[in-house]
Amino acid sequence: MTSAQPEPVYNMDVVRGFALSALIWGVVGMSVGLVIALQLAWPELNIGPYFHFGRLRPVHTNVVIFGFTLGVVFAGSYYGVQRLCRARLPSDLLARLHLWLWNVGLVLAGLSLITGHTSSKEYAELEWPLDIVIVVIWVIYAVNFFGTVIKRRERGLYAAIWFWGATILTIAMLYIANNLALPVSLLKSYSIYAGMHDANIQWWYGHNAVGFVLTTPILGLMYYFLPRQVDRPIFSHRLSILHFWSLIFIYIWAGPHHLLFSPLPDWAQSVGMAFSIMLLLPSWGGMLNGLLTLRGAWARVRTDPILKMFVVGLTFYGMSTFEGPMMAIKTVNALSHFTNWTVGHVHSGALGWVALTCFATLYYLVPRLWHTPLWSQRLAETHFWVATLGILLYVTPMWISGVTQGLMWRATNPDGSLTYTFIETVAAIRVYDILRAMGGVVFLSGVLLMFWNVIQTIRKGSASIPAGASPHAAPLPAAGG
Amino acid sequence: MAFDWHRRLEANAVVFFILSFLAITVGGAVLLIPPYFLAGTIEPVAGLEPYSALEQEGRDIYVREGCNTCHSQQVRPFKSETDRYGTYSRAGEGIYDRPFLWGSRRTGPDLARVGGKYPDSWHWLHFQNPRDIEPRSNMPTFSFLSEHEVDLSTASRKLDVLRTLGAPYSDDEVSGAEAAARAQAAEVAASLRAAGVILDDQQAQSETIALIAYLQTLGRAVAAAPPKQVQLAPAAAPGAAAAAGEEGR
Numbered sequence: 157m158t159s160a161q162p163e164p165v166y167n168m169d170v171v172r173g174f175a176l177s178a179l180i181w182g183v184v185g186m187s188v189g190l191v192i193a194l195q196l197a198w199p200e201l202n203i204g205p206y207f208h209f210g211r212l213r214p215v216h217t218n219v220v221i222f223g224f225t226l227g228v229v230f231a232g233s234y235y236g237v238q239r240l241c242r243a244r245l246p247s248d249l250l251a252r253l254h255l256w257l258w259n260v261g262l263v264l265a266g267l268s269l270i271t272g273h274t275s276s277k278e279y280a281e282l283e284w285p286l287d288i289v290i291v292v293i294w295v296i297y298a299v300n301f302f303g304t305v306i307k308r309r310e311r312g313l314y315a316a317i318w319f320w321g322a323t324i325l326t327i328a329m330l331y332i333a334n335n336l337a338l339p340v341s342l343l344k345s346y347s348i349y350a351g352m353h354d355a356n357i358q359w360w361y362g363h364n365a366v367g368f369v370l371t372t373p374i375l376g377l378m379y380y381f382l383p384r385q386v387d388r389p390i391f392s393h394r395l396s397i398l399h400f401w402s403l404i405f406i407y408i409w410a411g412p413h414h415l416l417f418s419p420l421p422d423w424a425q426s427v428g429m430a431f432s433i434m435l436l437l438p439s440w441g442g443m444l445n446g447l448l449t450l451r452g453a454w455a456r457v458r459t460d461p462i463l464k465m466f467v468v469g470l471t472f473y474g475m476s477t478f479e480g481p482m483m484a485i486k487t488v489n490a491l492s493h494f495t496n497w498t499v500g501h502v503h504s505g506a507l508g509w510v511a512l513t514c515f516a517t518l519y520y521l522v523p524r525l526w527h528t529p530l531w532s533q534r535l536a537e538t539h540f541w542v543a544t545l546g547i548l549l550y551v552t553p554m555w556i557s558g559v560t561q562g563l564m565w566r567a568t569n570p571d572g573s574l575t576y577t578f579i580e581t582v583a584a585i586r587v588y589d590i591l592r593a594m595g596g597v598v599f600l601s602g603v604l605l606m607f608w609n610v611i612q613t614i615r616k617g618s619a620s621i622p623a624g625a626s627p628h629a630a631p632l633p634a635a636g637g
Numbered sequence: 638m639a640f641d642w643h644r645r646l647e648a649n650a651v652v653f654f655i656l657s658f659l660a661i662t663v664g665g666a667v668l669l670i671p672p673y674f675l676a677g678t679i680e681p682v683a684g685l686e687p688y689s690a691l692e693q694e695g696r697d698i699y700v701r702e703g704c705n706t707c708h709s710q711q712v713r714p715f716k717s718e719t720d721r722y723g724t725y726s727r728a729g730e731g732i733y734d735r736p737f738l739w740g741s742r743r744t745g746p747d748l749a750r751v752g753g754k755y756p757d758s759w760h761w762l763h764f765q766n767p768r769d770i771e772p773r774s775n776m777p778t779f780s781f782l783s784e785h786e787v788d789l790s791t792a793s794r795k796l797d798v799l800r801t802l803g804a805p806y807s808d809d810e811v812s813g814a815e816a817a818a819r820a821q822a823a824e825v826a827a828s829l830r831a832a833g834v835i836l837d838d839q840q841a842q843s844e845t846i847a848l849i850a851y852l853q854t855l856g857r858a859v860a861a862a863p864p865k866q867v868q869l870a871p872a873a874a875p876g877a878a879a880a881a882g883e884e885g886r
Binding site: 195196197199202204205208209210211213214272273274275276277278302305306308311312313314318321322325326329333338339340341344346347348349350351352353354355356357358360393394397401404405406407408409410411412414415417418419420421424427428431490493494495496498499561565566567568572573574578579582583586 | 640643644647648650653654657658660661662663664665667668669672673675678679697700701702703704705706707709711713714715716717718720721726727728730731732733734735736737738739740741742743744745746767768771773774775776777778779781791794795798799801802803
């Protein structure tokens with residue numbers, strides 16, 4: 157605050173901003189998720205034109221993906237890239253623009269979705285003016301990130317930077333290509349692709365939104381913050397190399413597993429299925445590289461909630477990247493597609509892997525950003541257990557629900573006629589919808605605990621560096637292997 | 638394996654990220670571009686016409702309300718699906734569909750073949766309150782659509798944009814879009830009134846009317862031109878066919 161403070165070496169304002177905004181969007185987005193889960197069981201909760209399932213579902217997905225997850229990714233990558241490159245972001249102005257444009261854009265996104273302005277394409281719902289805003293922000297992020305890389309005072313690039321950099325390039329390509337549309341008016345446009353081609357490009361985008369928003373940048377967080385927290389080098393540099401290149405190459409091919417048994421050409425479906433199965437190996441390479449980094453330090457997991465979150469997060473990553481390839485096999489997909497199994501699969505990755513890793517990152521960052529120990533270590537520990545219980549309560553009913561509905565849809569009587577009407581399958585899974593919502597309540601209450609913990613930490617801390625403290629963090633241990 | 642070459646690569650950020658970008662472009666190029674050029678990828682559906690102005694408005698309302706978040710429009714080629722919904726989906730049906738609306742989750746049933754399955758009046762009552770028709774339904778109530786007059790101010794512009802993208806609308810269809818939409822809405826309203834639904838003047842021009850007009854188109858062209866039947870084998874007794882299947886395939 158005062159001129160007596162040393163000039164900070166790194167731009168931490170933008171990191172603080174994104175850490176806080178991500179936390180707020182997390183609470184908002186997951187609350188909307190809970191509302192739409194309840195709406196499935198109690199349709200009276202759908203209110204008027206603005207607050208029914210059809211309009212709120214994209215609000216939930218957009219806010220948790222772009223507000224919460226990418227918020228943590230921006231915070232973590234800005235924090236990490238400056239330290240790994242020993243260089244400050246090239247432009248404080250661009251960093252501030254990034255923070256404010258992104259958050260204003262998210263508010264506009266929420267309002268536009270509630271008022272029904274949507275392209276309908278999943279995770280790419282926003283209409284063309286907001287698409288342009290997002291592309292501009294993405295360019296700003298790219299300039300700041302790669303600008304730091306270019307002016308680095310460190311020779312080599314560490315694995316976290318590979319993953320974050322690949323994320324920036326890939327999302328730019330996917331987002332622009334999938335959103336190309338011809339405007340009718342300021343708030344309405346038509347996709348330049350039609351029918352099958354539109355489906356093909358949408359799921360090339362949609363699957364790689366999972367790959368390059370919910371996977372590679374989160375791996376970047378894991379590669380940076382897990383070794384830091386455990387104070388050990390990453391298990392294997394070679395494994396990082398192998399799984400980085402194979403992961404980013406293979407991911408792009410897997411989109412057609414969303415379109416099995418559709419009018420997409422059969423060869424494309426088979427290619428998509430084959431690459432989805434291959435994806436298991438690089439995914440598990442990442443999981444193992446993370447888990448084995450803890451070799452010799454497992455005792456610390458018992459007492460450290462941040463490490464617990466990383467470990468369980470990586471375990472869920474391994475589980476959902478086993479489940480995903482399995483669901484991409486045509487015979488399994490014939491049962492699972494269009495059911496709650498898919499929704500459960502997404503959430504075991506999104507809550508188990510993405511959210512837990514993001515929580516761990518926030519718990520690591522907040523005390524360092526506000527220069528004071530976390531307000532309550534015990535509350536963070538409680539959060540871990542509550543979150544894990546919430547995930548299990550969410551995912552288990554969804555598996556049962558999905559398989560139940562899939563089996564009921566295909567059940568036939570001895571004479572070959574269908575056994576169940578559609579509405580009987582809706583009624584059969586209602587109990588699981590209620591259980592899933594309860595899982596959501598538990599998970600969300602954990603997020604509220606974290607929110608309270610972080611606010612209390614910030615209240616007793618200070619954004620400026622205390623006099624006498626070194627602004628430099630300890631250097632990252634060299635990679636082994 | 639020696640990975641020294643990679644250490645050198647890690648020291649050269651520009652080359653590193655150019656190679657990364659190349660790695661992520663290959664899959665998309667292979668999957669997305671050839672379908673535009675390979676013969677037979679999209680077999681035309683005979684008699685398929687672009688949506689009328691009112692049907693397109695209805696389709697846009699379907700998108701606006703996120704109907705696709707709960708209803709798929711993609712029937713898979715399984716007996717259980719074709720028995721439940723109708724003929725499986727074909728690529729040729731979608732050439733005027735911007736965006737595609739295949740969906741990803743069936744909270745409600747597939748709608749690709751719903752056109753003509755129920756009378757207009759069924760849809761009207763169902764949108765007013767789905768639970769009046771099916772007490773166990775968890776679909777939201779869309780009665781508010783019947784209170785909004787359908788906005789046709791951009792109807793011509795929409796058809797014009799769709800024509801630019803490839804839909805074969807005539808000049809008259811584009812310039813007369815609004816009048817044609819009003820006329821078609823009056824037809825739907827007349828069918829509702831004939832079925833005993835009491836409509837005021839506003840409801841007769843409401844968004845529900847446009848949405849019904851759209852839903853009644855779904856599967857229309859395929860019903861008129863069913864897929865060619867492929868003759869697998871000469872007709873035989875069921876038992877013989879099963880035996881042949883076991884050893885043959």
